[in-house]
Amino acid sequence: MDLEREKPGHPEWRLWVIVGAVVLCLAVSALIGRYPKPFLTSLSDLSDNELARSLLIHLRLPRILMAFLLGAVLSASGAAFQMIFRNPLVDSGFLGVSQGAAFGASLGIVYFGGTSLGVQASAAAFGFLGLAASYLIARRIRWGDWVFRLLLAGISIAALYSAGTGVIKYLADPHKELPDITFWLLGGLWSVTWPDFWQVLPVAALGLSVILLMRWRVNLLSMRDETAFSLGLRPGRERLFVLSAAVAATAVLVCKAGQVTWVGLIVPHIARRLVGADARRLVPASIFIGGIFVLVCDDLARAALSGEIPLGILTSLFGTAVFIALLSTRRLKLR
Amino acid sequence: MLYGQPSKRRSSAGQGRGGNASAPRVWKGEIEMPRRKNPVLPIAATVCLLGAPSLCRASSSPGRSTAPIAIRDAAGKTIHLDKLPERLAVVGRGPQYILHLLYMFPEGPGRLVGMEKRGRTASDFLSAVSPDIESKLALLPNPGPESIAGLHPDLVLIKGAEWSPQGEALAKVRIPTVYLSLETPDEYQRDIANLGAILGNLKRAEEIISFYQGRVARVERAMAELRDEEKPSVLVVMGNIRTGKYSVRVPARSWMQTYQVKASGGRPVWLEAAEQAGGWAVVNLEQIAAWNPERLIVIVWHSVNPANFMDWLSADPQWKKIRAVADGKVSYFPSDFYGWDAPDSRWILGLTWMAATLHPERMTNYSLEAEVFDFYEALYGLSRETIRSKILPLIKTDFR
Numbered sequence: 001m002d003l004e005r006e007k008p009g010h011p012e013w014r015l016w017v018i019v020g021a022v023v024l025c026l027a028v029s030a031l032i033g034r035y036p037k038p039f040l041t042s043l044s045d046l047s048d049n050e051l052a053r054s055l056l057i058h059l060r061l062p063r064i065l066m067a068f069l070l071g072a073v074l075s076a077s078g079a080a081f082q083m084i085f086r087n088p089l090v091d092s093g094f095l096g097v098s099q100g101a102a103f104g105a106s107l108g109i110v111y112f113g114g115t116s117l118g119v120q121a122s123a124a125a126f127g128f129l130g131l132a133a134s135y136l137i138a139r140r141i142r143w144g145d146w147v148f149r150l151l152l153a154g155i156s157i158a159a160l161y162s163a164g165t166g167v168i169k170y171l172a173d174p175h176k177e178l179p180d181i182t183f184w185l186l187g188g189l190w191s192v193t194w195p196d197f198w199q200v201l202p203v204a205a206l207g208l209s210v211i212l213l214m215r216w217r218v219n220l221l222s223m224r225d226e227t228a229f230s231l232g233l234r235p236g237r238e239r240l241f242v243l244s245a246a247v248a249a250t251a252v253l254v255c256k257a258g259q260v261t262w263v264g265l266i267v268p269h270i271a272r273r274l275v276g277a278d279a280r281r282l283v284p285a286s287i288f289i290g291g292i293f294v295l296v297c298d299d300l301a302r303a304a305l306s307g308e309i310p311l312g313i314l315t316s317l318f319g320t321a322v323f324i325a326l327l328s329t330r331r332l333k334l335r
Numbered sequence: 336m337l338y339g340q341p342s343k344r345r346s347s348a349g350q351g352r353g354g355n356a357s358a359p360r361v362w363k364g365e366i367e368m369p370r371r372k373n374p375v376l377p378i379a380a381t382v383c384l385l386g387a388p389s390l391c392r393a394s395s396s397p398g399r400s401t402a403p404i405a406i407r408d409a410a411g412k413t414i415h416l417d418k419l420p421e422r423l424a425v426v427g428r429g430p431q432y433i434l435h436l437l438y439m440f441p442e443g444p445g446r447l448v449g450m451e452k453r454g455r456t457a458s459d460f461l462s463a464v465s466p467d468i469e470s471k472l473a474l475l476p477n478p479g480p481e482s483i484a485g486l487h488p489d490l491v492l493i494k495g496a497e498w499s500p501q502g503e504a505l506a507k508v509r510i511p512t513v514y515l516s517l518e519t520p521d522e523y524q525r526d527i528a529n530l531g532a533i534l535g536n537l538k539r540a541e542e543i544i545s546f547y548q549g550r551v552a553r554v555e556r557a558m559a560e561l562r563d564e565e566k567p568s569v570l571v572v573m574g575n576i577r578t579g580k581y582s583v584r585v586p587a588r589s590w591m592q593t594y595q596v597k598a599s600g601g602r603p604v605w606l607e608a609a610e611q612a613g614g615w616a617v618v619n620l621e622q623i624a625a626w627n628p629e630r631l632i633v634i635v636w637h638s639v640n641p642a643n644f645m646d647w648l649s650a651d652p653q654w655k656k657i658r659a660v661a662d663g664k665v666s667y668f669p670s671d672f673y674g675w676d677a678p679d680s681r682w683i684l685g686l687t688w689m690a691a692t693l694h695p696e697r698m699t700n701y702s703l704e705a706e707v708f709d710f711y712e713a714l715y716g717l718s719r720e721t722i723r724s725k726i727l728p729l730i731k732t733d734f735r
Binding site for chain 1 (some may be wrong): 620624652653656
C-alpha cells in the first residue's frame with residue numbers, strides 16, 4: 001500500500017479535491033441566475049415556479065455544461081501545447097486557430113449575410129484553415145526542428161489573420177456589423193442552448209479523449225526529437241496527432257463562444273502548481289480547473305448584472321490577475 | 336449670429352394632423368409659443384439673447400443666414416465661418432444620417448461634393464429617390480485627411496458628439512468641421528438649426544423643426560393625462576444573430592428607442608441593464624422573465640424576415656412564457672429603407688407608430704400610411720406617386 005499517496009498534500013489527493021470542487025461548482029452554478037430574483041435561485045423557487053424550472057432546464061444547464069466544456073478543452077489543449085512546444089507562454093490559439101476563427105466570424109458577419117450558421121461555419125472553416133496553413137508552412141521551412149518551425153508558422157498565420165480581421169472591422173458598417181464583430185471578439189455563451197451543446201460535444205469530447213489518453217506520451221513528446229525517438233515514439237507524427245485533436249476541439253468551441261482568452265494559458269500553470277508537471281496528472285487537473293475557471297466567470301457574466309458581461313472580458317481580467325500573482329511568487333516552469 | 340444654442344422657446348408650424356397652430360406646444364417639457372408670421376425671428380432673437388452677444392455680428396434677412404456666422408456644434412466647439420460654405424463633405428460614423436438631413440434642404444444636394452460611404456451605397460434611400468447622389472464622390476470608410484481634403488470642401492460635417500482624430504487632422508490644415516450628433520430629439524433640433532445656418536436657409540430649418548415638433552407635440556398631448564398605472568411596461572430588444580435565440584440586445588438609456596418608449600406612454604424596463612454599456616447591452620431570457628414586460632417591441636436584424644422571426648418568437652416554448660408573448664403583445668419596429676427606431680430622420684415615424692401601438696385609444700386618428708406620405712412629402716418633397724411606388728412597398732410592419 002502506498003501510504004504517501006494517501007497524505008493530504010499528495011498531488012493525487014489534490015486531484016480528488018479538485019474533482020469535489022467541480023461537483024460543487026456545477027451544483028452551485030445551477031442555482032445562480034437572474035430569475036426569479038437576482039443571483040441565487042432557491043430550491044423552493046425551483047419546485048414552486050414552473051418558469052424558473054423551465055429556464056434552469058432549457059437555458060441554464062446547457063450553458064453551464066458548455067462553460068465547463070469550454071474551460072476543460074481550452075485548458076487541456078493549453079497544457080498539451082505548452083508541453084509539446086516546451087514553452088510556458090503558448091496555448092491552443094497559437095497555431096492561428098483562434099485568430100482564424102475570429103477572421104472567419106468577422107467575414108461571415110460582414111460578407112456572408114450574418115446568419116448564425118453562416119458565422120459559425122465560416123469561423124470553423126477559417127479556424128481549421130489556420131491549422132492547415134501553419135502545418136503546410138512549417139513543412140516548407142528548411143531549418144530548425146519541427147517544433148520551432150511550427151511555432152514560427154503559427155505566429156505568421158495568426159498575425160495574418162489578425163490583420164485580416166482588422167481590415168474587415170475597418171470596412172464594417174459601424175451600426176450594423178461592427179457591434180456584432182465586437183461582441184463576437186469579446187466572447188460569450190449567451191446564445192448557448194441544448195442543440196449548441198450537442199453540436200460541439202462529439203468533437204470536443206473526442207479531442208479531450210485523445211489528449212487524456214495520450215497524456216503519458218505528452219511527457220515524452222516534450223523532450224527533444226532524438227530522445228523521444230530513442231524511447232520508441234515517432235515524435236513528428238504523434239505531436240501532430242495531439243495538436244490536431246487539441247485544435248479541433250478548440251475550434252468547435254471558439255465558433256460558439258467567440259474569443260475567450262487567457263484560459264488555455266493560465267490554467268495549466270495553476271494546475272502545475274497543484275499537482276506537478278507530470279502530464280498524467282496535469283492534463284486531468286487542467287481539465288477540471290479550467291472547467292471551474294470558465295464556469296465561475298460565466299456565472300458572473302450572466303448573473304452579476306442585469307445585462308450580460310462578455311465572458312472574454314472576465315477571463316482576461318481574472319487570467320491576468322492570476323498570471324501576475326504566479327509570476328511574482330515563483331518562476332513559471334514546465335517540468 | 337451664434338447658432339446651435341439651446342433655445343428655450345421655438346415656434347411651431349403645427350403641420351401635423353391634429354395640430355393646433357394657435358395652442359401652446361410642448362417640446363421636451365418646454366412650453367412653446369403659438370406660431371408667428373415669421374418663424375425665424377424668434378429663433379434669431381432667442382439665440383442672440385441666450386448666446387454669446389459678441390458673436391452676433393450678422394444681420395440676417397428673414398429666413399436666410401448671412402456670413403459671417405458662428406455655430407456651436409455637437410462637440411461643444413464654436414466654429415466661425417466668414418462666408419457660407421459652398422462645398423460640403425460628410426464623414427464619420429453613420430454619414431447617411433447627416434445626408435438624410437442635408438437632403439431635406441433644397442441647397443443640400445447642390446453643395447454636397449462628397450461623402451464617406453459605409454455600406455454598398457452612401458444611402459440606399461437617397462440612391463433610390465435622388466439619383467444625383469451617385470454623382471458625388473464617395474470615399475471609402477474612415478477616410479484620411481488627405482482624401483477628405485481632395486474634395487476641396489469649405490466645411491466638413493462629421494457625425495459624432497466628440498472630437499475625432501479626423502476632425503483634429505482637418506483642423507491642422509484649416510478645413511473647418513462641424514459635428515452633428517443626431518442621437519436624441521433635442522440634439523436633432525440643434526443640429527437641424529446648425530445645418531440651416533450653414534446652408535443659409537433658416538426658414539427651411541424652422542420648417543423641418545416645426546414638422547418634428549408638431550408630431551412630438553401631438554404624441555405628448557395624447558399622453559398628457561396618462562397615469563403611471565396606465566403605462567405598460569415595455570421592453571425593446573434587438574433580435575440578433577450573435578445573441579442567439581434566448582438572449583437579445585437592449586438599447587442604451589440615452590438612445591432614441593428609450594425616448595420613443597417614454598414619450599409614447601410606456602415604461603421602459605431595461606434601463607438598469609442599459610446603464611452598464613454605452614451601446615447595446617446583451618440580456619438573457621432569465622432577466623427578461625424577471626422583468627416580464629407587458630409589451631415586447633422587437634428590432635429585427637436587417638437580414639432577417641421580420642414576419643418569420645415573429646412567427647418563431649410567438650411559437651417558441653420559452654418565449655411564450657413571457658407575459659407579452661403569451662398575451663400576443665409583441666410588435667416589431669417598422670422600417671422602410673432604414674429602421675424607424677434608428678437615430679435617423681425617420682425616428683419621428685417610429686415615435687408616432689409606437690404611441691399608436693402602445694395606446695391606440697389615444698391615437699385614434701393615426702394612420703401609418705398617412706404619416707409616411709406626410710413625412711416624405713414635407714421633408715423630402717417627394718411626390719405621392721414616388722412615395723407610393725418607391726417607399727410604401729418597402730415598409731415592413733405588423734401594424735394594423
